[in-house]
Amino acid sequence: MELSQDLLARLLAESLRARDFAHVPYSGYRVGVALLDEQGRIHIGANMENASYPQGWCAEPSALTAMRMAGGQRAVAALVSGPGPEIITPCGGCRQKLREFAVPEELVILAADPGGIRQRWTLAELLPHSFGPSHLNF
Template sequence: MSDIVAANRDRLLQAAVEAKAFAYAPYSKFRVGAALLTEDGEIIKGANIENASYGGTICAERTAFVKAASEGKRKFAALAVTTDVASPIAPCGMCRQVIREFCSLDMPILLAASSYMEKKDGVKELTLEELLPYSFGPEDLDRDRAPPA
């Protein structure tokens, strides 16, 4: 874990819990909060926002990345995610791919159980590479390819 992540770990996890309070989840009732730590120590929060058409729903992790990217922030040190579930829950596949777009494979991702604020435990820490092995990222677009047949 980098120094910036270690110094901001509790603040990042608390921000994810705070973000969860703003989730708009009238259909699934499954609230998710995410907090993204920039390389300069800023924290950007995101909550899941559902939509009656379901396909228009955006996850908390993607909300945080969209907010950050739309403000010109593109370098991140860590991500924290929490739900109302008693055990840590990992981001969905689509979120994993968005995380991969912006983050290094060794970036820590902290997955917090719903009890984190009371007990200060129940956090599973993974790297992006552990969360998304054999991933496809922006650098793969520069790979040499065979000419079309």
């Protein structure tokens, strides 16, 4: 999918804004996601830590939930931002969660930090040979 410079700027701004909502009292590592749905709407999410570590969640499921609650069916782009300087990507579990609501070859994943967009992939590049809804034949 071709994303205009204006849309990329909006996704970056929203992802960085989402980081402000992160609940990270343990790691201090704020992650934000701006998710573009098939209708052109942007949904944001942030990571939420919990004292019982396995009970926390990443930014991507937050954004996916917001997308679904707003009636979105399919993610077409996801811009993930962290504090830098290391490039951040969705973790393995989040890649699988994104897979549930995307076409792997079409979903654009962008990595960013406060300095801007650093890298771009498709979900298929980050999650090759994935397992998805079509495998279940429902």
